[in-house]
Amino acid sequence: MGRIISIANQKGGVGKTTTSINLSACLAELGKKVLVIDLDPQGNTTSGFGIDKEEIENTVYELMLGECSIRESMTKVENIEHLSLIPSNVNLAGAEIELLGINEKEYILKNAVDYIRDDYDFIIIDCPPSLNMLTVNAMTTADSILVPIQCEYYALEGISQLIHTIDLVQERLNSNLRIDGVVFTMYDARTNLSSDVVDTVKENLNATVYQTIIPRNVRLAEAPSHGLPINLYDSKSSGAESYRNLAKEIIERKDV
Numbered sequence: 001m002g003r004i005i006s007i008a009n010q011k012g013g014v015g016k017t018t019t020s021i022n023l024s025a026c027l028a029e030l031g032k033k034v035l036v037i038d039l040d041p042q043g044n045t046t047s048g049f050g051i052d053k054e055e056i057e058n059t060v061y062e063l064m065l066g067e068c069s070i071r072e073s074m075t076k077v078e079n080i081e082h083l084s085l086i087p088s089n090v091n092l093a094g095a096e097i098e099l100l101g102i103n104e105k106e107y108i109l110k111n112a113v114d115y116i117r118d119d120y121d122f123i124i125i126d127c128p129p130s131l132n133m134l135t136v137n138a139m140t141t142a143d144s145i146l147v148p149i150q151c152e153y154y155a156l157e158g159i160s161q162l163i164h165t166i167d168l169v170q171e172r173l174n175s176n177l178r179i180d181g182v183v184f185t186m187y188d189a190r191t192n193l194s195s196d197v198v199d200t201v202k203e204n205l206n207a208t209v210y211q212t213i214i215p216r217n218v219r220l221a222e223a224p225s226h227g228l229p230i231n232l233y234d235s236k237s238s239g240a241e242s243y244r245n246l247a248k249e250i251i252e253r254k255d256v
């Protein structure tokens with residue numbers, strides 16, 4: 001049965017999309033069968049895989065509104081074996097309103113994913129930067145939440161709210177849900193600030209912290225404009241190495 005990991009942190013720009021794309025591509029490179037679900041109306045995971053988000057017929061929006069099946073919502077990603085994507089675009093921004101009044105709207109994604117989860121080793125869900133109904137759907141679907149934390153001064157801002165939301169979902173909607181772990185992103189070894197943030201989070205957060213730390217690496221920032229994950233854009237970069245190591249660490253985890 002596939003392991004379902006949602007990448008969530010309601011703080012914007014912390015590396016959720018970068019982690020979703022590159023972790024998924026590295027898991028696929030290591031031979032795992034991966035489905036990526038882009039649940040962010042910005043659609044950056046979709047375009048980061050080289051898919052034109054304006055041209056696609058079926059997205060996660062049509063899936064959630066019951067206008068297509070989960071298999072019809074999937075797109076194969078060129079050049080990447082073992083990886084499929086359920087894309088997203090700006091239409092998803094209206095989904096919250098359109099789902100008003102629908103029964104069990106917190107479980108719409110979960111009910112769809114249940115049909116296909118046995119076909120995959122990993123299902124990775126990229127969440128939007130807010131704690132809205134889309135994020136709640138990601139949390140009811142997931143086995144665990146991976147929280148990217150940017151190595152910057154306000155890193156812990158909002159984390160207690162995120163943990164409170166995870167606790168509420170666990171209590172009321174998905175008793176299996178747990179925090180998979182924290183991954184530090186955009187680490188800059190030249191500054192004391194980055195290592196201070198890592199120390200503070202480790203002291204204050206009762207969660208597994210992945211040993212792999214994602215460095216600030218310009219190749220990671222460039223790769224999406226070429227529509228490629230980092231392992232295809234620059235396989236030897238520090239960004240590619242770090243996401244490969246994160247993928248290996250996640251595969252080896254037995255406790256989630």
Ligand SMILES: Nc1ncnc2c1ncn2[C@@H]1O[C@H](COP(=O)(O)OP(=O)(O)OP(=O)(O)O)[C@@H](O)[C@H]1O
Nearest residue numbers: 012013014015016017018129186215216217220221
């Ligand atoms: N390790 C890194 N090194 C350099 N640039 C990075 C790194 N990680 C992310 N970035 C850049 O930082 C910006 C924000 O990253 P990203 O889009 O992954 O964050 P996000 O949390 O998904 O954002 P949002 O909250 O808007 O969905 C992007 O321009 C991305 O290219």
